[in-house]
Amino acid sequence: MIRFSKLCTGLLALALLAGCTTITEVPPTKKHEIGGVFRVVPGTAWNAKTTNRGEIWTVNGFGLERMAFITKVEDGKPLVTQGQDKDAPTFRADMNATDVVNLYEALLTSSGYSQIEVSNLRPHTISGQDAFRFDYTAFNRSGLAKQGMVVGLIDPEKGLNLATYEAASEHYYDASLAAAESVLASLEKI
């Protein structure tokens, strides 16, 4: 279980409160369902942890690179429900892609990120349905440069759904970029 213990070390900062709970390896070649919304082909041996809004995946440690799937955010609900500012902005059903960018910026800010620069908001499709994508750079709470990309889908029944990839700009972002792109390209809506 070398992978597990290595992961725990990487997670140390986050684990202060949560501890190293259930982290499982996602079978790389099997289609994988997330939150009753997304179906993806993992491609790489990601380590996964379930959250109350979906799943987060990593290769080397959540602090270094991660994919996050946030699913079924309903009208009037915040993007993330745990440990956030209680006046964190919430998703509204009449939001469009530009509004979701603002919502995501607010989420990063409430997580201690700064100097957030969003770029390249553009249309996208998932299983033939209108979706959108954007990229960003920022500095996290401890001043580490981060880079990320987000794919979003607003669905009349399933609310707001996001699939994101974020990593340290130095080395890690590029190292897992192809793996993350392959996951995002495989996204289907259930």
Place this chain on the structure above:
Amino acid sequence: MTPPVKPLPPAPSRVFRTTLALGLALTAAACAGGPRADLKPGQVPAADSTEAGLWLVMDKAETRLKTSGRVIPDPELQAYVQDIVCRLAAEHCTHIRSYVVRRPGFNASMAPNGFMSVWSGLLLRCENEDQLATVIGHEISHYVRRHSVQRWEAMRDSLTAAQVFGIVTATAGVPLGGFAVLGAYGQVQAYSRDHEREADAMGFTLMSDNGYAPEAAPQLWENLIAEKDAAEEDKPDPFFASHPPSEERMQTLSELAAASDRHGTVDNSRFEALMARHRATWLEDELDLGHYAEMQVVLDRLKDSGTSPGVTWYYLGEVLRRDAEVEDKEEAVAALRRALTYDDVPAEAHRSLGLLLHRQGDHADARDAFENYLAVAPGADDRAMIEFYIKKLETKS
């Protein structure tokens, strides 16, 4: 009025400081607690002292900040703040290193080794250089009066070195985690409030003796109180928690200003030029915090001052557009339309107007607004998305 900047003296301190083991220095029960003599210009603590250990910790924090990318890469802005430091700190000038960091919210900090940081959110809230000098004078006073080491001595008995490291770095605006220390940190707040009062008084003397308008000091606090009152509920703000109540500070500074025989005025053109350069970026950062009520107070003040009207009206519109508690968006539309009458309006005002009109079902005007956005900002990196919105609107109208 700025004293000549002396070259940094050779720093023997660095040599011995690097030879000090961090843990050893911090756990050494060296000097007795209690008030100390003011720091003399260029004075460094004795090698084996607790104070030297604190300096070492803050040297590390300063190095981290410098490489973090948070320091605003505008040499003119950085030099401007350092010039105010020099005007106020006289011969301490070269021993204090100021950094303007990009971060929303009102805060500034001073570490015992002379490492000072000022958040962009604080600059955003200053109406003039006199108010900024009030804050800088306050921070310089912490340094000269050696408040950090006194505060540390007051609490060291109950903490481990690791906890102390967390507190010291958090105090300097370089949070490194350390949830565990917050409780212990709270216990020294009462003690540190006396230091805040002392720093306010000494800071006032520094600014008013160096040609700044005395009444700027209480005015800064009056503005902060207005912001605090606008918030629906008192949020635990790290700045307000570690400081005496703003009302008391304003009162004290008002009395000092009334009794003062100084009548300084400064030329604010350099201040205003630099603020105009960065204001939009800093307001954008502030918007992401989501504290709309406080932000509106800041924007109302800017509006009254008449500086950067296009930027100010745009962000007033944005606050009203984004605030979910504002149901009627007519005011937001009006603010954006007003913003668009000024030359300094950001192109995004067209986009925001389009989004609002789209939501209101005014499809033709929404389309015009989006098209105006692309006309004004042809290279916009969200062009594909806006063209997609326009296409959708065409099918509706």
